[in-house]
Amino acid sequence: MAESILSFLSYFWVIRGQVAELTLQHTLLSLAGVLAGTLTAVPLGIFISRRPKIGSYVIDIAGMLYTIPSLAILGFLLPFLGLGWLPTIVALTIYSWLPVLRNTCAGLLGVDPAAKEAALGMGATSSQLLFRVELPMAFPIIMAGIRTVAVLTVGITTMGALVAAGGLGNLIFTGISMMDNRMILAGTIPVSLLAVLLDKLLGILEHKASLKMGVRG
Amino acid sequence: MTGRVEVELQNVSKFYGEDKVVDEVSFQVKQGEIFVLIGPSGCGKTTTLKMINQLVPHTSGSIFVRGKDVTELDTVELRRSIGYVIQYIGLLPHLTIQDNIAFVLQLKKCPKKKQRERAMELIETVGLPLSYLERYPRELSGGQQQRVGVARALAADPEILLMDEPFGAVDPVTREQLQNELLRLQETIRKTIVFVTHDIQEAFKMGDRIGIMRGGKLVTIGTAMDIVKERDDFVRSFIGQGAVFSALDTIPVTRALIRDLPVVKKEALVDPAQPAFKGWDYAFVVDDRGQSLGYISLAEMEGPQKIDPDKVEPLPSSCLPGDSLKKALEEMLWGSRAWLPVVSEEGSFLGIVSFQSCASLLAG
Ligand SMILES: Nc1ncnc2c1ncn2[C@@H]1O[C@H](COP(=O)(O)OP(=O)(O)OP(=O)(O)O)[C@@H](O)[C@H]1O
Ligand SMILES: [Mg+2]
Numbered sequence: 001m002a003e004s005i006l007s008f009l010s011y012f013w014v015i016r017g018q019v020a021e022l023t024l025q026h027t028l029l030s031l032a033g034v035l036a037g038t039l040t041a042v043p044l045g046i047f048i049s050r051r052p053k054i055g056s057y058v059i060d061i062a063g064m065l066y067t068i069p070s071l072a073i074l075g076f077l078l079p080f081l082g083l084g085w086l087p088t089i090v091a092l093t094i095y096s097w098l099p100v101l102r103n104t105c106a107g108l109l110g111v112d113p114a115a116k117e118a119a120l121g122m123g124a125t126s127s128q129l130l131f132r133v134e135l136p137m138a139f140p141i142i143m144a145g146i147r148t149v150a151v152l153t154v155g156i157t158t159m160g161a162l163v164a165a166g167g168l169g170n171l172i173f174t175g176i177s178m179m180d181n182r183m184i185l186a187g188t189i190p191v192s193l194l195a196v197l198l199d200k201l202l203g204i205l206e207h208k209a210s211l212k213m214g215v216r217g
Numbered sequence: 218m219t220g221r222v223e224v225e226l227q228n229v230s231k232f233y234g235e236d237k238v239v240d241e242v243s244f245q246v247k248q249g250e251i252f253v254l255i256g257p258s259g260c261g262k263t264t265t266l267k268m269i270n271q272l273v274p275h276t277s278g279s280i281f282v283r284g285k286d287v288t289e290l291d292t293v294e295l296r297r298s299i300g301y302v303i304q305y306i307g308l309l310p311h312l313t314i315q316d317n318i319a320f321v322l323q324l325k326k327c328p329k330k331k332q333r334e335r336a337m338e339l340i341e342t343v344g345l346p347l348s349y350l351e352r353y354p355r356e357l358s359g360g361q362q363q364r365v366g367v368a369r370a371l372a373a374d375p376e377i378l379l380m381d382e383p384f385g386a387v388d389p390v391t392r393e394q395l396q397n398e399l400l401r402l403q404e405t406i407r408k409t410i411v412f413v414t415h416d417i418q419e420a421f422k423m424g425d426r427i428g429i430m431r432g433g434k435l436v437t438i439g440t441a442m443d444i445v446k447e448r449d450d451f452v453r454s455f456i457g458q459g460a461v462f463s464a465l466d467t468i469p470v471t472r473a474l475i476r477d478l479p480v481v482k483k484e485a486l487v488d489p490a491q492p493a494f495k496g497w498d499y500a501f502v503v504d505d506r507g508q509s510l511g512y513i514s515l516a517e518m519e520g521p522q523k524i525d526p527d528k529v530e531p532l533p534s535s536c537l538p539g540d541s542l543k544k545a546l547e548e549m550l551w552g553s554r555a556w557l558p559v560v561s562e563e564g565s566f567l568g569i570v571s572f573q574s575c576a577s578l579l580a581g
Binding site: 115120136137 | 296
């Protein structure tokens with residue numbers, strides 16, 4: 001046992017440069033996915049929170065997309081987007097829709113009607129209502145959705161290796177095909193660490209932002 | 218009241234689908250007046266109030282604010298010019314008390330410094346410590362939150378205030394304190410206030426005039442006194458048994474003051490048989506400055522004579538012109554006498570109130 005750990009560590013040391021490079025790629029791909037997902041799903045969530053009828057359809061569609069295996073989505077995107085980071089980021093975006101949409105919607109619908117009415121009664125325009133009352137009050141719930149997505153995304157980014165997007169998936173899939181456990185581990189451990197780290201980071205950001213906006217606790 | 222009409226509803230109705238929740242309501246509120254809307258739960262008070270600032274658009278009729286039809290005004294501007302205290306307080310939980318109070322100034326993009334100054338001024342006005350500005354709403358008690366709600370409505374110094382059960386969430390003692398503070402504040406700010414409540418005592422206390430609603434209709438409008446005299450069965454059952462006393466509590470003794478009575482200067486020569494004294498057993502004695510000295514029995518005088526200081530009896534207990542008729546009547550009952558002198562704080566004799574004068578006020 002001790003021997004195999006030692007052998008893994010020495011192997012890891014040898015390929016550390018490659019791991020670092022792949023980790024960086026992986027991080028960038030994941031962040032791009034989370035960002036693209038958030039930037040599309042939050043506005044869409046705002047839109048559908050005002051139109052509950054359309055909203056339930058949109059969420060159903062996002063739900064269906066969510067259940068498609070990632071390999072299938074990538075395979076489907078391939079003819080349109082070719083190989084590389086683009087299909088990967090598009091796939092990540094699609095996966096992030098459901099959690100972010102649902103949380104954005106739930107957060108906005110959960111804003112205390114009395115607070116909204118007070119703001120409107122004092123003469124808030126609809127954009128002032130959105131940016132000064134609704135979004136800040138829904139922020140913790142929206143943020144929870146984004147954090148869920150972040151963890152999920154770091155995992156799914158691994159699949160990017162199959163369409164030549166790079167990332168830690170390279171090590172994992174090569175390891176699988178070569179039946180090299182050390183290589184698989186050298187890819188998997190950084191992925192897990194990355195997921196935890198990103199979640200923590202977003203948690204800190206959330207805390208900072210909510211302190212600033214007063215949404216404590 | 219002779220002021221300008223600030224808020225006017227003309228045959229205003231509101232339908233929700235088939236339901237007519239406000240039914241042909243008309244009233245006017247003049248500058249500086251507190252107009253109270255009262256009625257059982259669900260009778261349409263809040264809806265009526267919200268139509269004034271167009272949070273709820275009316276279905277038919279016309280609403281005028283400062284003489285202008287609200288449908289022709291810019292809604293955002295209209296709302297910013299009207300202070301609004303909502304029924305469920307509705308403080309913004311993500312903002313500090315300061316930002317809550319200054320919210321309307323923020324919406325109007327006033328400079329930060331001005332917002333801070335105004336918040337500091339207003340928190341004092343509503344009787345909370347300055348340090349509360351940094352707190353969040355959930356760190357305040359219900360009563361404190363209601364004070365902040367009132368401060369917030371005053372932030373832009375609006376001419377008109379809409380207050381929807383502003384003191385609903387507090388115990389009776391705090392409620393009375395808040396009522397008194399608002400009345401005191403109103404002495405100086407002289408806003409035009411539409412005030413919703415379902416507490417008749419509060420209505421009598423706060424309202425210059427009161428409108429009673431039932432099932433969307435405005436059944437009657439009048440002063441506390443008009444309301445207790447109302448014969449309508451619904452109004453009578455709604456205001457309840459003790460209402461006369463609540464109403465009397467809102468009326469200052471000066472309303473039932475008898476000024477036309479025998480008053481004599483000390484050391485004056487007095488003829489008890491003079492026509493002005495007819496029907497009176499006593500004359501009230503004052504000094505040269507009108508300060509009250511007491512009263513003297515006319516019956517015991519035999520013919521014209523100078524007033525004998527030894528015969529002047531000091532006044533029994535008296536009341537102040539600002540006291541309520543209820544208080545005066547209690548005083549009379551406890552002292553078992555049918556009248557009570559009214560003497561100003563400076564000691565000037567103003568007149569008397571009597572059971573008779575109270576009763577004739579009630580009779581109308
Ligand atoms: N948005 C709405 N849609 C449908 N009906 C409504 C709506 N708002 C109010 N109503 C109905 O209109 C009626 C009047 O409501 P309103 O809130 O004005 O009553 P209220 O006199 O303020 O009552 P309370 O004393 O309980 O606050 C009620 O029967 C209520 O159910
Ligand atoms: Mg109401």
